[in-house]
Amino acid sequence: MAVADVRPAVTADVSEITRIQRVTWQAAYADLLPSEVLATLDTPDAEEAWHEALAQPAARVFVATEGEWTVGFCAAGPAPAEAVASAGGALPADADRVGLVSVLLVEPRWGRRGHAGRLLAAAGQALRGEGAERGVAWIPQSDAASESFYRKAGWEPDGTARTLDAGGRPFREVRFTGPLDIPLVERGGETGGTPFGAAPDAEPR
Numbered sequence: 001m002a003v004a005d006v007r008p009a010v011t012a013d014v015s016e017i018t019r020i021q022r023v024t025w026q027a028a029y030a031d032l033l034p035s036e037v038l039a040t041l042d043t044p045d046a047e048e049a050w051h052e053a054l055a056q057p058a059a060r061v062f063v064a065t066e067g068e069w070t071v072g073f074c075a076a077g078p079a080p081a082e083a084v085a086s087a088g089g090a091l092p093a094d095a096d097r098v099g100l101v102s103v104l105l106v107e108p109r110w111g112r113r114g115h116a117g118r119l120l121a122a123a124g125q126a127l128r129g130e131g132a133e134r135g136v137a138w139i140p141q142s143d144a145a146s147e148s149f150y151r152k153a154g155w156e157p158d159g160t161a162r163t164l165d166a167g168g169r170p171f172r173e174v175r176f177t178g179p180l181d182i183p184l185v186e187r188g189g190e191t192g193g194t195p196f197g198a199a200p201d202a203e204p205r
Contacts, residue, residue: 004118006115009062018041021103024105024106027108061075071110076127083136087161099134124180136158136176136177137155137175141173160174162175
């Protein structure tokens, strides 16, 4: 079996990160996002955005690999005020100790192999090393796969939702929050361990 691993992303990973985001979102969100929004993922601007993200000092971007293949990625960093504020705009007491998992994607054909858990564990370790005590992530309200994944990691919705403008179409998201110490346990011979003591039923998207 090919070795599965997670490592920090480098500039050479940008094309694969962009490709994974494109194919995953086009498969998962075709009914939620307008076609013109999804089309922007297949332009040079999409790669440029990831080059800029990697250049940000506070950004932590990781890629998941299996053998020679790049199969998923995760981007995280300190949570900005708007990511942790209440619906009324009030900040929690621990606002300066919260990390944001801004995106965590595994290409569908590589799902159910523990890659998402390894990515979340790596991001959590990095965020804890920089003083974060808990994490937050915003996921589409109707994204059952991502909801199941985060719940298995011990994260729960905190009751806050927001509506974004996605090319003229409302896009509803809910906020999950939870611990950053994600245990990895060897199971079933899978190299690198699987999260939460068992393989997750679904990967986030």
